[in-house]
Amino acid sequence: MNKIGFDNEKYIQLQSEHIRERMGEFGGKLYLEFGGKLFDDFHASRVLPGFKPDSKLKMLLALKDQAEIIVVINADSIEEGKIRQDLGITYDQDVYRLIDAFSEAGLMVGSVCLTRYVSTKKVRQFERTLNKQGIKTYHHFAIANYPYDIDKIVSSEGYGKNDYIETSRSLIVVTAPGPGAGKMATCLSQIYQDAKLGIKSGYAKFETFPIWNLPLKHPVNLAYEAATADLNDVNMIDPYHLSAYGESAVNYNRDVEIFPVLNRIFQAIYGESPYKSPTDMGVNMAGKCINDDEVCCLASRQEIIRRYLNSLVDRLNEKVDDSVVEKLDALMKTNGISLKERKCIGPALEKAQKTGRPGACIELPDGRLITGKTSPLLGCVSAALLNALKTLANISDDVFLLPPAIIEPVCQLKTRDLGGHNPRLHLDEILVALSISAVTNPLADMAMKQLPKLKGAQCHASVILSPVDDSCLRKLGVETTTEAVYGTKKLYHSK
Numbered sequence: 001m002n003k004i005g006f007d008n009e010k011y012i013q014l015q016s017e018h019i020r021e022r023m024g025e026f027g028g029k030l031y032l033e034f035g036g037k038l039f040d041d042f043h044a045s046r047v048l049p050g051f052k053p054d055s056k057l058k059m060l061l062a063l064k065d066q067a068e069i070i071v072v073i074n075a076d077s078i079e080e081g082k083i084r085q086d087l088g089i090t091y092d093q094d095v096y097r098l099i100d101a102f103s104e105a106g107l108m109v110g111s112v113c114l115t116r117y118v119s120t121k122k123v124r125q126f127e128r129t130l131n132k133q134g135i136k137t138y139h140h141f142a143i144a145n146y147p148y149d150i151d152k153i154v155s156s157e158g159y160g161k162n163d164y165i166e167t168s169r170s171l172i173v174v175t176a177p178g179p180g181a182g183k184m185a186t187c188l189s190q191i192y193q194d195a196k197l198g199i200k201s202g203y204a205k206f207e208t209f210p211i212w213n214l215p216l217k218h219p220v221n222l223a224y225e226a227a228t229a230d231l232n233d234v235n236m237i238d239p240y241h242l243s244a245y246g247e248s249a250v251n252y253n254r255d256v257e258i259f260p261v262l263n264r265i266f267q268a269i270y271g272e273s274p275y276k277s278p279t280d281m282g283v284n285m286a287g288k289c290i291n292d293d294e295v296c297c298l299a300s301r302q303e304i305i306r307r308y309l310n311s312l313v314d315r316l317n318e319k320v321d322d323s324v325v326e327k328l329d330a331l332m333k334t335n336g337i338s339l340k341e342r343k344c345i346g347p348a349l350e351k352a353q354k355t356g357r358p359g360a361c362i363e364l365p366d367g368r369l370i371t372g373k374t375s376p377l378l379g380c381v382s383a384a385l386l387n388a389l390k391t392l393a394n395i396s397d398d399v400f401l402l403p404p405a406i407i408e409p410v411c412q413l414k415t416r417d418l419g420g421h422n423p424r425l426h427l428d429e430i431l432v433a434l435s436i437s438a439v440t441n442p443l444a445d446m447a448m449k450q451l452p453k454l455k456g457a458q459c460h461a462s463v464i465l466s467p468v469d470d471s472c473l474r475k476l477g478v479e480t481t482t483e484a485v486y487g488t489k490k491l492y493h494s495k
Contacts, residue, residue, distance in 0.1 A: 002049065002365045002456045003049060003292065003295045004049055004050035004291075004292065004295065005048060005049045005050055005290060005291065005292035005293070005294075005295030005296040005299065006048040006049060006050035006051045006286075006289055006290055006291065006292075006296065007050065007289045007290075007291045008050050008051055008052050008055055008289075010288075010289045011051070011055060011059070011285065011286060011289040012055060012058050012059045012062065013062075014285040014288060014289065015056075015059045015283070015284075015285045015286075016059050016060075016062040016063055018283050018285050019032065019059075019063065019171065019204075019206075019283055020063070022202070022204050022283050023066075023170060023171060023202075025202065025274070026200065026201060026202025026274075027200040027201070027202070028170050028200075029170050029171075029172070029194070029199065029200065029201040029202070030170065030171055030172065030201065030202050030203070030204055031172045031174060031186075031187035031190055031191060031201060031202070031203050031204075032171060032172065032173050032174065032187075032203075032204050032205075032206055032283070033174050033183045033184050033187050033203070033204070033205045033206065034056075034173050034174060034175040034183070034206050035183075035205065035206060035207035035208070036207060036208050036209070037053075037056075038056050038057060038060075038098075038102075038173075038175050039053070039054045039056065039057035039101055039102075039105070040053050040054070041053050041055070041056060041208065043209075043223075043227055043303070044208050044209070044286075046299060046302075046303050046479065047219075047220050047223045047296065047299050047300040047303050048220065048286065048290065048296055048299070049295055049296065049299050050291075051286075056206075056208075057105060057107075060107060060173065061105065061106065061107070063171055064106055064107055064108075066169055066170045066171045067107060067108065067169055067171040067172075067173055068108045068109075068110040068167055068168060068169035068171070068172055068173070069102055069107055069108065069109045069110060069172075069173045069174075069175060070110055070111055070112070070113055070165060070167075070172060070173070070174045070175075070186065071095050071098055071099060071109065071111075071112045071113070071175060071176065071177075072112075072113045072115055072174055072175070072176040072181045072182055072183050072186050073091055073092065073095050073112065073113075073114060073115070073176060073177060073181055074091075074114075074115050074116050074180060074181050074182055075114045075115065075116050075117050075118050075120070075123050076116055076118075077090075077091040077092070077177075077178075077180075077181070078090075078091065078092045078114075078120075078122050078123050078126050079118070079120050079122050079123065082178070084177055084178055088467070088471070091177040091178060092122075092126050094177035094178075095112060095126075095130075095177060096129070098175070098177065099112075099130075099135065108169065109135065110136070110165075110166075110167055110168070110169075110172075111135065111136040111137065111138055111165055111166075112130055112135060112136070112137050112138070113137070113138045113139075113140055113163075113165060113182075113186050114126075114127070114137060114138070114139055114140070115140045115181060115182030115185065115186060116140070116141070116142045116182065117139035117140060117141055136166070138162075138163035138164075138165045139162070139163050140162040140163065140182065140185065140186060140189060141161055141162060143158045143159075143161075146158075146185070147185075147258065147261045147262075147265070148261060150261070150264045150265060150268055153265065154192060154265055154268035154269060159188065159189040159192040159193065160192070160193070160196075162189045162193070164190070164193045165186075165190055167190075172187075172190070174186055174187050179231060184203075184205070184262075187203045188203065188262075188265055188269075191203055191269055192269050195269050195270070202274065203266075203281070204281055204282070204283050205255075205281045205282050205283070206282070206283050206284060207282060207284060208284060208286055209221065209223075209224035209227075210224045210225075210235045210250045210251065210252055211250065211284065211286050211287040212238075212249045212250050212251060212279050212282060212284065212287065213249065213250075213287040213288070214250060214287050214290075215250070216235055216236070216237060216248075216250050217335065218297070218300075219296070219297045219298075219300035219301050219304070219335075220290075220296055220297070220300045221235050221250055222235075222300065222304060222331060222335060223300040223301075223303040223304050223307075224252075225331060226303065226304045226307040226308070226328055226331055227303075227307060228252075229307070229311065229320075229324045229327045229328050229331075230320055230324050232253075232327075233252045233253060233254060234252060234253045235250055235251075235252050235253075236250070236251065236252065236253055236256060237249070237250065237251075238250070238251040238256060238277050238278055238279045239256065240256070240259055240276060240277035240278065240279075241276070241277035241278070241279040241280070243277075244276035244277055244280075245276075245277075249277070249279040251277075251278050251279050251282075255278040255281075256278055258278075259277070259278040262275075262278075262281075263275070301337050301341060302341065302342065302458075302479075304328070304331060304332060304335075304337055305332070305337060305339060305341060305342050305481075306342075306479060306481050307328055308325075308328040308329065308331075308332055308339075309339075309342075309460075309481040309482070309483075309484075310481060311324050311325045311328050312325060312483075312484035313464055313482060313484045315484070316464075316484045316486075342458065342460065342481070343363050343367075343369060343458070344361040344362065344363040344369060344458050344459060344460040345361075345460045345481075346361075347359075347361040347369050347371050348360050348361035348371065348380075348460040348461055348462050349462055349483070350371075351371045351372070351373055351380070351462070352380075352462035352463075355373045355374070357373060357374035357380070358373075358374045358379070358380045358461065358462050358463040358487055359371060359372065359373050359374070359380050359461070359462045360372045360380040360381045360383070360384040360459060360460065360461040360462070361384060361459070361460055362384045362385065362387075362388045362454075362457050362458070362459045362478065363457060363458040363459070364388060364391070364392070364453075364454075364457050365453070365455075365456045365457055368391060370384055370387045370388040370391055371384060371387070372384025372385070372386070372387055374424070375424075376423070376424070377404060377407045377408065377411055377423070377424060377425065378407070378424055378425055378430070379424045379425070379426065379427075379466075379469065380461055380462070380463075381427060381459065381461055381465060381469050381473065382424070382425055382426065382427055382430045382469070384459070385427060385430065385454075386401055386402065386430065386434075386447075388450075388454065388457070389401070389434075389447040389448075389450045389451070389454075390447060392447075392450035392453050392454075393443075393446040393447050393449070393450050395443055395446065395447065399443060401434060401437070401441075401443060401444055401447050402430070402433055402434060402437060402444075406433060406437060407425060407433065410425060410429060410433060411423040411424070411425065426466060426468045426469050426472070427468065427469045427472035427473065428468055428472050431451075431472070434447060434448055435448055451476065454476050454477060454478055455476065455477030455478075456477060456479070457477070457478045457479070458478070458479050458480075459473060459478050459479070459480040459481070460480070460481050460482065460483075461480070461481075461482045461483070462482070462483050462485065463482060463483060463485050463486065463487035464482050464483070464484070464485065464486055464487060465480070465482055465487075466487075
């Protein structure tokens with residue numbers, strides 16, 4: 001069974017209390033740079049079992065009367081159509097999604113800030129869409145030789161050229177669709193302009209990972225390195241924290257490298273820096289809420305394996321280069337992590353070898369391994385899913401949940417009437433057919449009721465899955481990997 005290693009309720013309580021304390025240290029107004037995903041942090045929920053993907057959102061809801069959100073996006077990301085890979089949508093679309101989600105949760109979205117602003121057709125269209133909905137937009141501009149020319153940065157020619165973002169609350173949460181948006185620069189620009197207006201405000205950083213009070217080579221921190229392999233992030237002991245307090249704390253290279261520059265910016269704004277180390281800037285309490293270290297270690301090792309396998313597929317699709325794969329490979333070998341630890345790989349490959357066609361294996365949360373093979377009517381993951389549902393519902397393997405008489409007309413519709421080339425049913429089609437059958441077939445109804453039990457299951461396929469199947473498994477909460485092998489030699493893949 002899935003084991004819990006993280007106390008989520010304790011986390012929400014401790015984290016909100018700690019942020020309130022930090023607000024008090026700066027006279028009541030705090031710009032909080034929010035790293036990572038704010039309300040759908042699936043990485044954290046995978047490596048810290050028990051952490052809920054919306055934990056940080058709930059923590060903010062405990063502060064909602066004081067909190068206001070600024071969403072930051074780099075104008076270059078809009079122009080280039082940058083994609084958020086885990087959702088398959090562009091960054092500008094994700095801004096819309098974030099605003100909707102925050103508003104529906106009861107949080108105040110004050111504005112959107114476009115950093116490195118350049119007026120292009122796409123950028124102007126993005127702003128018009130927001131403005132029509134009553135959402136204010138502000139412009140921050142690129143500063144030559146940023147962040148090293150401190151005299152220029154902290155002047156009317158630097159931060160002083162940026163739009164001043166009007167806020168009305170005491171906790172200003174600065175978040176973004178992804179990295180490289182300019183969240184920190186936005187916070188510092190606001191603090192500089194607040195100081196010019198006689199407003200006392202401060203800065204803090206909320207990054208879930210790396211967890212500062214876990215060992216450097218703890219699997220949870222190693223999983224963060226794996227997740228950011230394409231950014232060349234490296235965990236390291238914070239030398240400034242060690243020097244100031246005689247205490248080891250884990251941070252990552254970018255924060256450590258930029259800290260001397262940030263310190264000088266703070267000194268230029270405040271007259272003195274409020275922080276002695278980059279770790280001091282953080283407010284993360286996650287490390288204090290781990291209640292079963294072994295569970296978190298095992299989960300993190302699995303995450304590293306998944307990241308490695310996904311990088312092989314990404315390299316095949318030219319989304320990453322060799323350096324990312326090599327870094328993850330070295331991370332696994334250095335820390336004794338083997339692909340054999342992912343139990344669903346072997347049976348999937350054995351099924352493929354035995355049948356001569358793509359195979360898949362689902363490891364249920366209770367550890368049972370269920371395989372599926374490719375047939376004329378079903379893809380391998382569709383077959384594995386149906387077999388898994390039968391297993392969970394204690395339905396005999398000999399029973400057809402979807403007899404050929406039901407599947408064949410759908411396959412004919414896809415090919416004969418809709419012009420498709422692949423007659424096999426994808427997962428979404430299987431589930432639609434199964435839900436319709438459940439109206440008259442008690443066994444299909446029993447199987448459908450097992451779907452929630454798939455959350456946290458593991459799946460491996462011997463070939464790269466279609467985007468439809470991959471997306472469907474993700475929505476079901478099944479954590480999926482594949483071999484870096486195409487299922488067909490076709491260049492164009494229709495549904």
